[in-house]
Amino acid sequence: MPRTLWLSWGRILAVLRKELIQLRRDRLTFAMLVGVPLMQLVLFGYAINGDPRHLPTAVVALDDGPIVRSVVSAVENSGYFRIVATPTEAQADELLARGEVQFALVFPADFTRRLLRGETPVLAVLADATDPAATGQAVAALAMLPQVALRAELTGALALRAPGAAPFEVRVHKRYNPEGITAFNVVPGLMGVILTMTLVMMTSMAMTRERERGTLENLLATPVRPLEMMVGKILPYVLIGYGQVLLVYAAARLLFQVPMAGSFVLLSAMVLLFIVATLAVGFTFSTIARSQMQSMQMTMFYFLPNMLLSGFMFPFRGMPPWAQAIGEVLPLTHFLRIVRAVMLKGSGLAEVAAEAGAIALFALAAGLVAMRRYRQTID
Structure with missing residues (x-):
């Protein structure tokens, strides 16, 4: 039998040892492997409740x-x-x-x-x-x-x-929903869910892509300031985000007959505020991640609690107080309340001002962190 068909357990163990060492060095991947299952276990075991009380x-x-x-x-x-x-x-x-x-x-x-x-x-x-x-x-x-x-x-x-x-x-x-139609609750919420999933990922990969392709050096050699870099990077994705929102809104109106009781102008302004907050998170991730794979991992780690603790999949008031406290920090929680209030209740700016303020505060905090982490040197 040819020697090439024989397996060497010594070589296999050497490759295994090399992979374990590499995994140990990649702390973000290791944290994802351990953190995501633990997060799912805690959230589904303790925080999720389909029968809200009190x-x-x-x-x-x-x-x-x-x-x-x-x-x-x-x-x-x-x-x-x-x-x-x-x-x-x-x-x-x-x-x-x-x-x-x-x-x-x-x-x-x-x-x-x-x-x-x-x-x-x-x-x-x-x-x-x-x-x-x-x-x-x-x-x-x-x-x-x-x-x-x-x-x-x-x-x-x-x-x-x-x-x-x-x-x-x-x-x-x-x-606001006399017939109890689930689509009236879910479809408007998809605006925020889709924006969170796509924009954070695309923005977080923008800077890491520059780093991997070696074009970041050219940007760092220019006199572009951190705020200018941040604004220039996120502006294209603002337009993409609006395109996604218009697509969901058109489907909500034409396919599911979701009512629009409030002002579309107000809804558009709230969408812009949420897009800015979401892109600020993505830009922050791009300053931390060293590769596009790490950017995707951080995006999923951020997206999971947004899905489960915002009130999109499960009733917000059915969660325990500690889970609600975490959910109140997430911008998706407040955006879902705004979208449902404007579209289903016909709420005005006064009714959604508190939720809009929470999103603005989150956007400001994420933007400051992103600019602080951004450096005009490769190191």
Whole structure:
């Protein structure tokens, strides 16, 4: 048998040793191999929850009697609702529009009087249905509320009702997405997801490509300043980002009939702000990575928590507090709220100003880090 067909375990072990040494030197790749599985394990095991509870709820109690207080107590005891405000009806509408509460319970002024007369008063429940997954289980829990809320109070003559008749009616009004169409929630969010995935990767590879091809020396020999270099590198990708947004927006309107209740000009301005923040992250990665492969690895490491903790795939309020705190740092979290608020709720600048401020602050921080790391020398 020819000698070339024989395997030498000594040579194999030598190559294996060489690969292990190279892997040890490539710390970023080693961190990806260990960090990504650990991140997925922690996020999917602890942070992801498809059945959100303790959702922020406002109570508009035009009738503040003991019967109403018992119903509110039963609502909280269900575990799905957390009373955070007792506003007027107009204020409750504003809280829903800004996304500060998920539900608003409205008790009419004659709620107790009608119930004691043997009539069936109506408890109106206003629900922010922009994300159907976040409200589905809570709305289902409300269906059992009339049968269990007033068991202790309705005794004696008050209990003399027709068999199976509920003491009051729960009437749910789903705002912004009455039919609970998932596409109305997912498709607008794809704007931010696609921008995050593509722009960070393309921008992070821009500088590393220059370094690998040896053309970075020519750039460093010019009097171009760090800010000028950064702006010049990201401007083409701003146009690319707008092209992607227009494509998603056209598909949302034509294929999925997603409504556009707000201002397209406002949406465009918020898109520009988010693109700048995203490109600043990519430029920062390009100053850290030594190769295009490392740029791709860092992009995926950044993209994974954005996907899982922003509220795109899973209800944001279903996550534990520590996961929500991480999600609040990510610009995609705030951009998703802006897009859904403008397109589905018709929100204006005042309603999305806080979210826009968070994105602007992130963009400023990422830009400062990128310019600080950028050096006008190869080393």
